[in-house]
Amino acid sequence: MTEHVVIIGGGTGGTVLANDLADRLEPELDAGDVRVTLVNDDSEHVYKPVWLYVPFGQREPDDGRRPLDDLVDDAVDLRIDRVTGIDTESQRLRFSGGAPPVGYDYLVLATGSTLEPDQIPGLAEGGYNFYSESGATDLRDEFLEFTEGELVLSVIGTPHMCPAAPLEFVFMADDWLRERGLREAVDITYTYPIQRVHGNPHIAEWARPLMEERDIQVETFFNAESIDPEAETITSMEGTELDYDLLVTIPPHGGVDLIEEAGLGDDGWVDVDKHTLEAEAAENVYALGDTADTGVPNAGSVAHYQAGVVGQRLASEIRGRPATATYDGKTLCFIETGMDAASFVEFDYENPPSPAPPSEKLHWSKLAYNESYWLTARGLL
């Protein structure tokens, strides 16, 4: 009997996993003992880290898009469709547009994050973001013309994709405005929901003095409650009000609705064992990347490592061997600290991060990684 592995989501985690399985299970796939299906609701794969550079006019959204067909091994069945329901009892999936349901033996959820701007009144009208393609280009159009006033970056809630990106944005904006002789005319304020500037205390401790040095104002314990686009103010639940001329937000995030509907976790994040990545609430279901609630950052590097673990575990299970591979929380992150310098952190469940001194070399490493990402997605790197 053919064992059917279905992966939902052809972003970083799902694509790396599909290619990993094509490689690892080549004999079984050739013999028709295994089938791997990758379902994605867009025929193109999107590499989101490119969006950080779009507002500065340094990259175009198209630099972060490639046809999935070009990235995914031919041994994988690629299906461009949206999954609309998961029944973990009968191990079946429903699709949009009334296509017949499909059964699975193993299911992997790699559905990523969804932006939920509507949670905050006024956010959709008043706030810009670089967390979506259209957001990044809208912000670019505004930012390139911005020459004076109050620039506020507000992190609204966690978890959100790439916890380093808000820091990167203000560091880059500071440097970019300095280079253009505009920094004196622009005040930069960074807000964060808890009492420090980043969720991870070690990164927060490192970033805070850098922000002071660079004259970036900080408002902690700032949980945006509402935005008044007319008056150009943002107000927090804690009662602080800030004026802005240009507001950049990290909008609230959630997972996809079908996860909650399937009883796999709250807010669209799948409750998993943080080492095995197996769903807590159902058999034969894994989750990886942003959607897996492991407490580590929502980062592409995490999705990449987790895909390797799930690939090994699935191959073992399919071959009737005990699955022994586990995820240790490994996370890698480059953090841009300006337009031509970056830091780097590496950490896991046991070992905290210790940010490297910013250097030009690390900045180029980040750009080089962005270019070589397409090899990662193909499973070559």
Added chain:
Amino acid sequence: MTDIDHDETVDARGAACPGPLMDLIGTVRSSESGDVIRLLSDNEQSLTDVPEWAEKAGNELLAVEEFDDYNAFYVEKA
């Protein structure tokens, strides 16, 4: 044992910092003024995070109940 009535419980046991505080803030956000939220957390950091945030936000921390391996915080939304 406290016998404070509460409108909602947020079970953040097992979540890494700042998960419990963010879960509490999320629930307070969607609650009505006067609602009492009970937060369960086994994260040590919550013992400082939660009182600090409650004070800053003007919400009242009614009680902290200590159990063997977690704490229960009762927060009333202002």
